[in-house]
Amino acid sequence: MNQPPVILIADDNPANLEILGARLAASGYRILTAADGEQTLAAAREHAPDLLLLDVMMPRLDGLEVCRRLKADPALPFLPVILVTARGDAQDVVAGLDAGADEYLTKPVDHSALVARVRSMLRIKALHDTVQEQAARLEAQARQLEAWNQQLERRVAEQLAQLERVGRLRRFLSPQLAELVLSAGEERLLESHRREITAVFCDLRGFTAFAETAEPEEVLGLLREYHGAVGEVVFAFGGTLERFVGDGILVFFNDPVPVSDPALRAVRMAVAMRERVQQLLEAWRRRGHALGFGVGIAEGFATLGAVGAAWRMDYTAIGTVTNLASRLCDEAAPGQILVSQRVFADVEEAVDAEPLGPLALKGFSRPVPAYNVRALRGETTRG
Known part of the structure; x- marks a missing residue:
């Protein structure tokens, strides 16, 4: 609403326009006038x-028709x-x-x-x-x-979607590495490609014989302990966990995100695994389970x-390097970490x-040259 309010007076009689206009202007309103319907x-x-x-x-258009047209026009505000x-x-x-009129006054108009009525309207x-x-x-x-x-x-x-991607990545990457891949927007790193990696395969000696005689619940309980302990070590060293297959675990380094010294990281992780699993082996022996632990690295x-x-994606490595790591693991005696010639050259x-x-x-x-890593330099020699 305008301030002061604007009143339009429409009448074809100039005298009426003057009288009404003067009365309302005296009350503080702003007055506009029109002499016919079109105006x-x-x-x-x-x-x-x-x-x-x-x-x-009024001429040209009478007041009733003007009123109808004004009330029917949706473009006009309420008038x-x-x-x-x-x-x-x-x-x-x-x-x-x-x-459509809202009030009706007859002439001659009483001023009060x-x-x-003007105030009311x-x-x-x-x-x-x-x-x-x-x-x-x-x-x-x-x-x-x-x-x-x-x-x-x-x-x-x-x-x-981000949580789904994180969950998908964390199945085979450490939490830190998964966050790094997502924060950098580098999920394309998970697309098929070729790269040099260091592969680590480890499993339990004597597990097949144990699984044949133990109750299924006992087998699952032991695997949970084993996977939990080894998985913590893998993620602590920033490895990529390719898969758990029973007691077999495949981990690789330098992919999907390149790292410095992947061979040395892999060997250090394997040594940490051996120490962690040794604690489990001792506990299992007290329960009557004679098991061992071996590792192969290529x-x-x-x-x-x-x-x-x-609905189910995995990240995998395919090539001779993973087969070699697996075969070296097969040859490893309990407590041994067998590495290929190339790995040994990098970590000697x-x-x-x-x-x-x-x-x-x-x-x-x-025949494939191999080396048994007994310990890291400065640590006590093992097996």
């Missing part, structure tokens, strides 16, 4: 007055209309109200009645505008809330990448190792 419509659309005093009998006319029959009053106009403003604010807030809800839904969806190129279905200065001579390994046409 009234034009003024109402241009100036958006707060109240219209409308004569019924109270007071019909001011000499026609005071009940039928005329009904016709005016049916045309005029001012009272302006109060209604103010209340209506307030309601409209509140409705507009509520609608804007609803739109904003809807936008926030959509934004929240997108964020939740993104976070769920270095070479492999093809790596995520494999599986959309850091380990106490003994040559075992070329080994005839299944799947390899020629």
Whole structure:
């Protein structure tokens, strides 16, 4: 609503315009005038007055038609209309109200009645505008809330997708490495590619015989202890856990994120594994289970990448290097860590190792040189 309120007076009689205008201007209102129906419509659309005093009998368009057109125009704001006319029959009053008028005054107009009705209509106009403003604010807030809800839904969806990616990565990467891959936006590192890696294969000696005679619950309980202990060591050294297969575990280094000294990391991890598993072996022996632990480590190129279905993906390494690590593990006696020639060349200065001579390994046409890592330099020699 305008301040001060704007009143449009429409009458084809100049004297009436002057009298009504003077009376209302004295009350502090701003006055606009129109002399016929067309002028009234034009003024109402241009100036958006707060109240219209409308004569019924006017040239070009009568007051009733003007009232109908104004009330039917959705582009116009709410405009109270007071019909001011000499026609005071009940039928005329009904016709005016049916045309959309809000009040009806007969000429000659009583000044106090005029001012009272004007105040009344302006109060209604103010209340209506307030309601409209509140409705507009509520609608804007609803739109904003809807936008926030959509934004929240997108964020939740993104976070769920992120959690799914983290969960998928943490199946074979350490938590730190999984976060690194995701934070760097480098999930493409999990696509198929070729890279030089150091592969570590380890398993339990005597596990098959144990599993044949033990109860299934006892076998599962032992594997949980073993996997939990070895898994902690793998992640502590930043290794990529390819898979648990019964008592067999395949880990590799230098992929999907390259690392410095992958061979040395692998050997240090294997030594830490041996020490951790030795504690388990002693506890298992007290329960009557004679088991041992062996490790094989090899270095070479492999093809790596995520494999599986959309609902279950694994990250794997395929190549001779993983087969060699597995065969060296097969040859390892309890407590031994057997490494290939290439691995030994990379870690020679850091380990106490003994040559075992070329080994005839299944799947390899020629004997393979191997070394048994007894300890890291500066540590007590083992086996």
